Amino acid sequence: MTVTDDRPASVLGTRLLRREDPALLTGEAKYANDLNVPGALHLAVLRSPYAHAKILSVDVSAAAELPGVVAAYSGTDLSGLWASPMPSAWAVTPDMKNPAHYPLASTKACYVGDGVACVLATSETIARDALELIDVQYEPLPAVVDLEDALSDRVVIHDELGTNSSYTWDLKIEGTEGQVAQAFADAAYTVSERFIQQRLIPMAMEPRAIVAVPQPFGGDMTLYSSTQIPHILKVMTALTLGIPEHQMRVVAPSVGGGFGSKLDVYAEELLCVALARKHKVPVRWNEERGENAVATTHGRGQIQYVELAADASGKLTAVRIRIVADMGGYQQLITAGIPILGAFLYAGVYDIPHAYDFSCTGVYTTLTPTDAYRGAGRPEATYAIERAMDVLADTMGIDPMDLRKRNFIAKEQFPYTAFTGLVYDSGDHLKAAELAAEMADYAGIRAKQATQNVPGATKLLGIGQASYFEMCGLAPSRVLASLNYSAGGWEAATVRVLPTNKVQVVTGTAPHGQGHETAWSMIVADRLGISPDDVDVLHSDTAIAPLGLDTYGSRSLPVGGVAIAMACDKVIDKAKKIAAHQLEANEDDLDFAGGSFTVKGSPDRTMPLAAIAFEAFTAHNLPDGLEPNLEAQVTYDPPNFSWPFGTHICTVEIDTETGNVEVLQYVAVDDCGNQVNPLIVEGQVHGGVVQGMAQALYEEAVYDTDGNLKNASLAEYLVPAASDVPSITLGHTITPSPTNPLGVKGIGEAGTIGAAPAVMNAVIDALSGLGVTDMPMPASPHNVWKAIQAAQGASK
Amino acid sequence: MIPAAFEYVRAGSAAEAISLIGQHGDEAKFLAGGHSLLPLMKLRLAAPSVLVDIGRVSDLSYIRDAGDHIAIGALTRHMDVENSAVLKEHAPLLAHAASHVGDPQVRHRGTIGGSIAHADSASDLPATTLALGATYVAQGPNGTREIAATDFYHGFLQSALAADEMLTEIRVPKMQGAGWSFQKFNRRAQDWAIVGVAAWRRNGDSGVALVNMGSTPILATSVASALAGGASVSDAAQLAAAEADPQNDLNASQEYRVHLAKVLVRRALEEASK
Numbered sequence A: 001m002t003v004t005d006d007r008p009a010s011v012l013g014t015r016l017l018r019r020e021d022p023a024l025l026t027g028e029a030k031y032a033n034d035l036n037v038p039g040a041l042h043l044a045v046l047r048s049p050y051a052h053a054k055i056l057s058v059d060v061s062a063a064a065e066l067p068g069v070v071a072a073y074s075g076t077d078l079s080g081l082w083a084s085p086m087p088s089a090w091a092v093t094p095d096m097k098n099p100a101h102y103p104l105a106s107t108k109a110c111y112v113g114d115g116v117a118c119v120l121a122t123s124e125t126i127a128r129d130a131l132e133l134i135d136v137q138y139e140p141l142p143a144v145v146d147l148e149d150a151l152s153d154r155v156v157i158h159d160e161l162g163t164n165s166s167y168t169w170d171l172k173i174e175g176t177e178g179q180v181a182q183a184f185a186d187a188a189y190t191v192s193e194r195f196i197q198q199r200l201i202p203m204a205m206e207p208r209a210i211v212a213v214p215q216p217f218g219g220d221m222t223l224y225s226s227t228q229i230p231h232i233l234k235v236m237t238a239l240t241l242g243i244p245e246h247q248m249r250v251v252a253p254s255v256g257g258g259f260g261s262k263l264d265v266y267a268e269e270l271l272c273v274a275l276a277r278k279h280k281v282p283v284r285w286n287e288e289r290g291e292n293a294v295a296t297t298h299g300r301g302q303i304q305y306v307e308l309a310a311d312a313s314g315k316l317t318a319v320r321i322r323i324v325a326d327m328g329g330y331q332q333l334i335t336a337g338i339p340i341l342g343a344f345l346y347a348g349v350y351d352i353p354h355a356y357d358f359s360c361t362g363v364y365t366t367l368t369p370t371d372a373y374r375g376a377g378r379p380e381a382t383y384a385i386e387r388a389m390d391v392l393a394d395t396m397g398i399d400p401m402d403l404r405k406r407n408f409i410a411k412e413q414f415p416y417t418a419f420t421g422l423v424y425d426s427g428d429h430l431k432a433a434e435l436a437a438e439m440a441d442y443a444g445i446r447a448k449q450a451t452q453n454v455p456g457a458t459k460l461l462g463i464g465q466a467s468y469f470e471m472c473g474l475a476p477s478r479v480l481a482s483l484n485y486s487a488g489g490w491e492a493a494t495v496r497v498l499p500t501n502k503v504q505v506v507t508g509t510a511p512h513g514q515g516h517e518t519a520w521s522m523i524v525a526d527r528l529g530i531s532p533d534d535v536d537v538l539h540s541d542t543a544i545a546p547l548g549l550d551t552y553g554s555r556s557l558p559v560g561g562v563a564i565a566m567a568c569d570k571v572i573d574k575a576k577k578i579a580a581h582q583l584e585a586n587e588d589d590l591d592f593a594g595g596s597f598t599v600k601g602s603p604d605r606t607m608p609l610a611a612i613a614f615e616a617f618t619a620h621n622l623p624d625g626l627e628p629n630l631e632a633q634v635t636y637d638p639p640n641f642s643w644p645f646g647t648h649i650c651t652v653e654i655d656t657e658t659g660n661v662e663v664l665q666y667v668a669v670d671d672c673g674n675q676v677n678p679l680i681v682e683g684q685v686h687g688g689v690v691q692g693m694a695q696a697l698y699e700e701a702v703y704d705t706d707g708n709l710k711n712a713s714l715a716e717y718l719v720p721a722a723s724d725v726p727s728i729t730l731g732h733t734i735t736p737s738p739t740n741p742l743g744v745k746g747i748g749e750a751g752t753i754g755a756a757p758a759v760m761n762a763v764i765d766a767l768s769g770l771g772v773t774d775m776p777m778p779a780s781p782h783n784v785w786k787a788i789q790a791a792q793g794a795s796k
Numbered sequence B: 001m002i003p004a005a006f007e008y009v010r011a012g013s014a015a016e017a018i019s020l021i022g023q024h025g026d027e028a029k030f031l032a033g034g035h036s037l038l039p040l041m042k043l044r045l046a047a048p049s050v051l052v053d054i055g056r057v058s059d060l061s062y063i064r065d066a067g068d069h070i071a072i073g074a075l076t077r078h079m080d081v082e083n084s085a086v087l088k089e090h091a092p093l094l095a096h097a098a099s100h101v102g103d104p105q106v107r108h109r110g111t112i113g114g115s116i117a118h119a120d121s122a123s124d125l126p127a128t129t130l131a132l133g134a135t136y137v138a139q140g141p142n143g144t145r146e147i148a149a150t151d152f153y154h155g156f157l158q159s160a161l162a163a164d165e166m167l168t169e170i171r172v173p174k175m176q177g178a179g180w181s182f183q184k185f186n187r188r189a190q191d192w193a194i195v196g197v198a199a200w201r202r203n204g205d206s207g208v209a210l211v212n213m214g215s216t217p218i219l220a221t222s223v224a225s226a227l228a229g230g231a232s233v234s235d236a237a238q239l240a241a242a243e244a245d246p247q248n249d250l251n252a253s254q255e256y257r258v259h260l261a262k263v264l265v266r267r268a269l270e271e272a273s274k
């Protein structure tokens, strides 16, 4: 007898098209600004044109008189509305200096874009016109734009702090004092570099939009916002405004991208809610693009001093890092913690002894506050170590790929307890690097380079690599506690089988482009043996999904997705009790497969989940003591981060006459463990790589010495479009995570983490024959040309 | 991103447009494709009180063989210039340059007349028509006049057009057999040129004009005379910026622009000489 397995193959791991896309592509999806709320007043915010200025007086009377204006307020007028300053949830050190920051400034403006007054009017146009009638008298003060200038305290921005330095956070490994200095003293080779992480503007396609709707009776308030964090926003809004938390509801409708910039609690959210309460009418606000460029948080903004020590074979013996991180004018929600998220990764994917010394100083400037931006701390770390590895290889005169191979943590060493005490769950760096090298024809390109990059050549070939380890899936709550973060890192899920065997999943994740509805339905379909079409995913509304910690830090699948799988298992456990009862069998004798319970050895004694769901609903014949209905809730706190990794290889050709960098080929080999949906994985890597490439080649927030942003529009802030980037060749290795039942790791940030160093290493590699050893990002044609000129000038 | 309030009127013909502009005086502006004017209005850098929409003046959308030249109606969209068989035969440089304007959305809305009337030195078609020795036709309350491209550009966004005059036609001499090249150097495909070069060569003659190398499109006459005097392409290219007066901006310093102009003029002439 042959046994054929006619169970449907699992949907898990298939390239199921995203169910979110039809609505997004046809314009059906509703964003916050699409919500039609009758009677809403429009908020407009007057922003400081000075980076640093005392506010001497604010006269809103002329604005208040404009027909259609309902009210106009200065910061002082509204000071009674705030129960506490705007939240900063990450005091990285106990003595961190953090100035009180309110939704409108009343005594001093600390960046161009800082809100100083606002208007409520019957239309957006009237509200914005009225801003021009507000008379603010300023006393301009010197701007602080440069990080080292800020550190010098030449100009102290927040008088009450007495210094611009907010904190210094050190990572010292206990019991290893002196080892770093010793390693540097004994080193055969050392590297000492200074890298700049330029400021970046996240530029989500949808700027922020907010509607605050008070209920007519009882004081309940609904806040619709283009946010990544409805749950955190709910708690923080309640606390900051003194609203009982159960009266606050936050809804994130379709959200058009965030990249960390919507992981925040913003002045305009608090203003809309506070003014909606005060005026007892809905209040809405819609951000303009130019406003988004100054009033929504920026990313990166660091000076990195990187030192490596190595023995004669190139084996790393110590890493010493000093960071100066730009906070901007104030701390936003987790500003201070962003560089700290990278603190553990400056040794990259390499096996180093316990000789590691990291220190980061956060400093205020008179610029837009910084905060999370795709990768948050980890792209910065990876850039520093991967660029420094190329410098070390160059110093030693060996191929950078070789140097990396001498230092990779070996596959056999996993799970690997790093010098920090963190345990890297699984990995195979050599395999990923070798696959990437093969796909990129590394050896072939090196050979071609030898013939192409001859003296006098005007088209120079370069190849660069970055191997990365990402610490993602934020996060084990206890680890967050040790970092002084004010929240946990768990995620909640409810799986509810309805009487007709349709399934509702309630998740605490808050997708804003990632495709959670599709991916979560696949996890449930696989677990329960049903079709993903029968799974509805509910999210991003705190009235429907009251528990959750939202979406950032590549956490949603390894934490939220795992919670869903675990809730499914709990549902199956309960269903099994009902099946055993009905089939008059012992629970241990039941198999669950393809959506049915079957008594082992008696294929005809079977009961499908659909029948059990209906039994659970009617509750006519349940085992004694079993509650009706089929529903389970899980809150999952991961025991560890998840550690995706990979190797990216970029090939460029540089036109030395114009400085133009053309990316000829980009190979990304990423390992995110098991893949729920490879199509979504590829999309995340594509987007991430382009964003990292954009840092390397295109983007930078440019300020003049007075602290004015010079490129606040999409014509000047160069976000690359599809026509500007090469097609990206993807490869994968699959090393399941041993710490969660799905074996998954995050993939949202990986592309961004690998791309900037891979591209810059390729650029420097191409130009190395001309004597160029480093250049600031972005490697724009002008910067490349200047670097060539400088190197040639130096060699003359 | 909300323009100041304005009135809107639509013209059905060139004559009606001119009379409407006349009625509303200085504060009125023509609206063609809107792809230069509307962004300025949204940023409130322009605030006309009346817009006279000429976007549907269809009798000014044409490309015709007019004997010794090609006549192009001012309301012809960049996309039609790009795809015109007549232009591809007689003035391929212009058709090709039009294909480098912005992105497909911009090219479907923007008009050649709007681009020239706007007189932005960073735009591609003013310099290209200048290199080609074009003549522009303007119609006003007192009739029609012809303006040589060389006399048209007066300064940053300033042209020889009077406020009540409408650009109606662009005349480009036929150039069969000429070698040509259009070099546009930019960072993203959709962007304006950091520096651009439009060039052609035929027998001893040549025309070279520069995009974004001063407050107006620049005719590089020194390059053309050097070539006429027998200079090599690379020697002539060294004179690329002789007439230019480039700006510093976020993408390029003056010095880098001058350098780019020399490189791109050399490449353009090399290509046009093939």
Ligand SMILES: Cc1cc2nc3c(=O)[nH]c(=O)nc-3n(C[C@H](O)[C@H](O)[C@H](O)COP(=O)(O)OP(=O)(O)OC[C@H]3O[C@@H](n4cnc5c(N)ncnc54)[C@H](O)[C@@H]3O)c2cc1C
Residues within 6 Å of the ligand: B029, B030, B031, B032, B033, B034, B035, B036, B037, B038, B039, B074, B075, B100, B101, B102, B103, B106, B109, B110, B111, B112, B113, B114, B115, B116, B117, B118, B122, B123, B124, B125, B161, B165, B166, B167, B168, B190, B191, B192, B193
């Ligand atoms: C994103 C973007 C990218 C772009 N990239 C490029 C580029 O790479 N290269 C490039 O060359 N251009 C570029 N442009 C500009 C585009 O080509 C414009 O369409 C063109 O410059 C103006 O044409 P228009 O028909 O849109 O004119 P409008 O915007 O309608 O008018 C421009 C000005 O000319 C006046 N005007 C219009 N028509 C007439 C007429 N017939 N007579 C008298 N006055 C008139 C108007 O009153 C106004 O002052 C870009 C535009 C955008 C929005």
